[in-house]
Every structure is written in structure tokens, then in C-alpha cells.
Amino acid sequence: MKNKLSLKIGLLFFVFILIIESILFIFLYFNLVNDRVDELLDGILIRGDNHRDVLEQSFTEETVHHVAVMETNAPNTVAITDEHNRVIESSEPVTSEMASLMAHTDTGPHEGRILSDDWRNDPYVVSESPIVINDEIEGYVYMLSDAGNIRTIINQLTNQFILAGILTLALTAGTIFLLTRFITAPIVRMREATERMSKGELDITLGYVRNDELGELEFSIRKLAQDLEKVKQERNDFLASIAHELRTPLTYLKGYADMAGREATKEKDRAEYLVILKEEAEQLNKLVNNLFELAKLDQNTFSIEKQRLPIRQPIDAVAKMMEPLLKEKGITLNIRCPEDLYADIDPERFQQVILNLVDNAVKYSHPSSAIQIIVAEGENEITINVSDQGEGIAKHHLPYLFDRLYRVDKSRSREFGGSGIGLAIVKKIIEAHGGSIEAKSVVGKGTEMIISLKKTCGDMSINE
Ligand SMILES: Nc1ncnc2c1ncn2[C@@H]1O[C@H](COP(=O)(O)OP(=O)(O)OP(=O)(O)O)[C@@H](O)[C@H]1O
Numbered sequence: 001m002k003n004k005l006s007l008k009i010g011l012l013f014f015v016f017i018l019i020i021e022s023i024l025f026i027f028l029y030f031n032l033v034n035d036r037v038d039e040l041l042d043g044i045l046i047r048g049d050n051h052r053d054v055l056e057q058s059f060t061e062e063t064v065h066h067v068a069v070m071e072t073n074a075p076n077t078v079a080i081t082d083e084h085n086r087v088i089e090s091s092e093p094v095t096s097e098m099a100s101l102m103a104h105t106d107t108g109p110h111e112g113r114i115l116s117d118d119w120r121n122d123p124y125v126v127s128e129s130p131i132v133i134n135d136e137i138e139g140y141v142y143m144l145s146d147a148g149n150i151r152t153i154i155n156q157l158t159n160q161f162i163l164a165g166i167l168t169l170a171l172t173a174g175t176i177f178l179l180t181r182f183i184t185a186p187i188v189r190m191r192e193a194t195e196r197m198s199k200g201e202l203d204i205t206l207g208y209v210r211n212d213e214l215g216e217l218e219f220s221i222r223k224l225a226q227d228l229e230k231v232k233q234e235r236n237d238f239l240a241s242i243a244h245e246l247r248t249p250l251t252y253l254k255g256y257a258d259m260a261g262r263e264a265t266k267e268k269d270r271a272e273y274l275v276i277l278k279e280e281a282e283q284l285n286k287l288v289n290n291l292f293e294l295a296k297l298d299q300n301t302f303s304i305e306k307q308r309l310p311i312r313q314p315i316d317a318v319a320k321m322m323e324p325l326l327k328e329k330g331i332t333l334n335i336r337c338p339e340d341l342y343a344d345i346d347p348e349r350f351q352q353v354i355l356n357l358v359d360n361a362v363k364y365s366h367p368s369s370a371i372q373i374i375v376a377e378g379e380n381e382i383t384i385n386v387s388d389q390g391e392g393i394a395k396h397h398l399p400y401l402f403d404r405l406y407r408v409d410k411s412r413s414r415e416f417g418g419s420g421i422g423l424a425i426v427k428k429i430i431e432a433h434g435g436s437i438e439a440k441s442v443v444g445k446g447t448e449m450i451i452s453l454k455k456t457c458g459d460m461s462i463n464e
């Protein structure tokens, strides 16, 4: 059974509706039957009472005959008796069956009564209206109606009900079939789509999407498939890049190791090759460490341990660390940062961010140029601007700068030992702080990295 869900929902609906419909049908049927029978019984009683009223006015042979004649061609039979229930006159001959139904031991009320109403089993239903003159019972008017007629009417009603019931059942089943199809069709489509997704087919289309919760779910599944496709593509690209990154230094390592190992190699050259081997190995080590760091940042378990501290602290620490390198390249580092500006940051991680940015600024700047770090406090955020007067970055590279392993000029970056991971790490850390980073650059003039951090805990400026 392919569509189990629609069968289950359909059956459930059907059983519930069947129970409700049956209860309503039974209720309606018995009410109608009772009403119909009551109407008939009331009919003969009223007619009997009318005859009785006439006879009470004039209880003579002529009137009695007249009443009997009135009912001769009518569907009912009238029988008029004396006070001892002996038939004086009747519209039809009174049979023994009729007589037994007319028999009674007690005296009924003056307004008359139904003497026999068992229309299912008896041949007649009978009403009785006593004729009372001067407070004495002088006789009775009996109206007898053929119970067969009632049975026929009720049978017709029953047949109509059975027909209506069958029609209702068919309509209910049809409606439920269409409704469950309508409800379960998108669910079945989604199940098939997710099955295809699990087999690796990510380019899925779900056809017409409805404007309700199921439609939203379908939309989410499509988006999930697209995201998965993107992640798959990114992973493939990343693996290809890593393989490429590792291959280059490994080729160097192998080449220099081969040359150093040759007997013919002079001792002086061998020493030089060993130095290169060591440098290449260090670079490889750095690349692997950075990749490892990035992998850690990629995990959802990665958390930032924020502390409220002067934002100057990590910046000064980096400046101190970089001092020898800056001196060596003749680059000046200017820091402009309010002493009393506090921020909620993870000091170690934040230092890593500044270090990466200053390291880039130094690496990609000309000797004797200047680097500036300017920290400013806005209404809702703190901005940290790291700018240099270096070679700059062409506009079309800017959108990819923070992608892992992306470098503007591969050979030049390699020269400086760059692997293109620094800015990817920076972005991850800043985003984990709830902030953002963007790059602005003019080729030949310099580059500007702008970090923006939200002032999460109200006023961050606290005077010490
Ligand atoms: N201040 C800058 N001036 C010019 N180019 C820059 C600057 N900062 C980054 N870039 C360019 O962006 C690329 C990516 O920078 P990123 O810091 O991610 O990698 P890297 O410096 O090459 O290597 P890593 O930081 O991993 O050692 C660099 O290779 C470089 O081409």
C-alpha cells in the first residue's frame, strides 16, 4: 500500500462521520415515524370525536345512519355502539377481528382515546369516543383505520431513508477520498523528496506549493535541499583547495629532500636546503594549525567567553607583540582608542582578531608606511578600524576576502607565508561576538578593515 497515510486518515474520517451520520439518521427516522403515526391516530380520534359531538346533539336512528353513511366511501370505518358495546350501525360490516379490538373493560375519557395503536401487529388501529348525554354514557363511536395503510406509508419512508443513507455514504466516501488526497498529497510528495535527498539527489522540485503550513513545510524542505547542495559544493571546493595547498609545499619538501640526499650535493648547498626544508615544514605546520583552528571555530560547540574590559587592552598587547617586526620593516603603528571604553569581549579571541588584521597590514604594506587602529564609540556600537597604506585590494576580490583559503595573489601571499585562513578565522570570531566585519580598499592606496561590535550591555563606558 503506497499511500498509507491517506488510507489511515480516510478510514478515520469515514468511521467518525459514519457514526455521527448513523446517530442522526436513526434519530430522524424514529422521530418521523412517530410523528407520522401520531398524525394518523390523531386524525381518526378527531374524526370520531366530531361524529360523537353530532350524535350527542341528536342520538337518533336517523343521525346514526347518517354518520355511518358519511364514512362509507372513506378509508376509515366507523362503528357506533350502544352503552353495552353492541353495534347499532357501522359504515362497513364489523368483523370479529374489529370487534375484539373494540372490546374494552374500563370507561375512557370523554375527549376520547386511542384504544388500539399496535399498527405493526394488529389489522386496525382504533379510536373510541364515548357518547355522553345528561352525564350518562349512551354509546360509543369507534373509528377504525386499516393498519396496513400505516405500514405501507412507514415502509415507503424506510425505503426513502435507506436510499438517502446509501447516497450519503457514497457522497461521504467520495468527499473523504478527495479531502485526504488533498491533505496527504503534499506530505507524500515531501516524503518522496526527502527520500531522494537522502540518496544524494539535491536538485529537487516539489511542484505547486500551497499557501498554508504544508506549503511552508515544502518550502523549508526545498530550502534545506538547496542549503545542503551549497554545503556539499563548498565542502568539495574546500577539500580541493586544501589538497592543492598541501601539494605545493609537499612538492618543495620532496624536491629539496631529494637534492639534500644526493651524494654529489655540496655540504654548503645541503645546509641551505635543510634551512629551506625547515621553513617549508614550519609553513605547513602553520597551515595545518590554522585549519585545525578553523575547524574548531566551525563546530557549534565553540563558545565565546565574554568579559567586560577596556577595549584598549588587547590592542596594546598586539602592538607590544608586533613591535620587533614593525621595527624591522620600519612601519609605524598609531593607535587611537579611548582609555575608558569598555566592551564585552573574549580577550584571547579578540587579540587573535587584531593580531591577524595587523599581521595582514604589515605583510601587505610597503616598508616605512603607517598602520592606524582607530576605535570609536557610536550610539549603539563600537567600531574598530584597522587601516594601512599598503598595496590595496582590487574591488572584485573584496566579496571573497573572508572565504577560507582565499588569497588575492597566491604567489605573493605564499612569499609572506600566507595561507588565506586568517580573515576567515577573524570573521568567525567577530560573528561569534555578535558583530560584523567589512573590508574597504583602494588599489595602490591602502586597505581598511572595519569591525562593528554591538553595545550589548547598555552603557559600556565606565570610568575607572
Ligand atoms: N591589509 C591587506 N592589504 C592587502 N591585501 C590584503 C590585506 N589583508 C588581506 N589581504 C589579502 O587577502 C588575502 C586573505 O587574507 P588572510 O589573512 O585570510 O590570509 P593570509 O594573510 O594570506 O594568510 P594567513 O592569514 O592565513 O596566514 C591575503 O592573501 C591577501 O591577498
Ligand SMILES: [Mg+2]
Pocket (backbone or CB within 6 Å): 356, 359, 360, 418, 421, 422, 423
Ligand atoms: Mg592573514
